[in-house]
Amino acid sequence: METKLIKRSTNGLLSAVNNPSLPILETTRDVDMHITQSSTPRTNEICIKLLPLWSYIWHAIRELSGDDAYERYIAQHVINYPNTPPLARKDFFLYRQQQKWNGIQRCC
Numbered sequence: 001m002e003t004k005l006i007k008r009s010t011n012g013l014l015s016a017v018n019n020p021s022l023p024i025l026e027t028t029r030d031v032d033m034h035i036t037q038s039s040t041p042r043t044n045e046i047c048i049k050l051l052p053l054w055s056y057i058w059h060a061i062r063e064l065s066g067d068d069a070y071e072r073y074i075a076q077h078v079i080n081y082p083n084t085p086p087l088a089r090k091d092f093f094l095y096r097q098q099q100k101w102n103g104i105q106r107c108c
Contacts, residue, residue, distance in 0.1 A: 069096065 062068040070089050077086040087095065 059068070070092050073092055074086055077084075086092075
């Protein structure tokens with residue numbers, strides 16, 4: 001019973017190897033090129049479809065964490081005070097830290 005299973009799988013493999021519709025891949029470079037050519041369009045299509053979702057998630061995370069605070073400051077500063085130069089990134093974050101910690105008037 002075991003030999004029949006082996007013969008079937010061997011016959012199946014031999015018929016796949018002898019299939020003329022399959023490409024002949026002699027080197028690893030040929031294999032890499034075949035994989036690249038066969039999977040790139042589908043992979044790129046999936047990535048293009050997921051790009052807006054990932055972009056939205058990334059912007060939401062940056063907004064919730066406060067990481068985009070300087071960019072929002074620059075956008076508001078250009079609208080409200082077009083004639084004055086904005087703070088540098090380092091000065092902006094120092095100012096935010098001072099505002100955050102100056103309000104605490106307790107020991108614990």
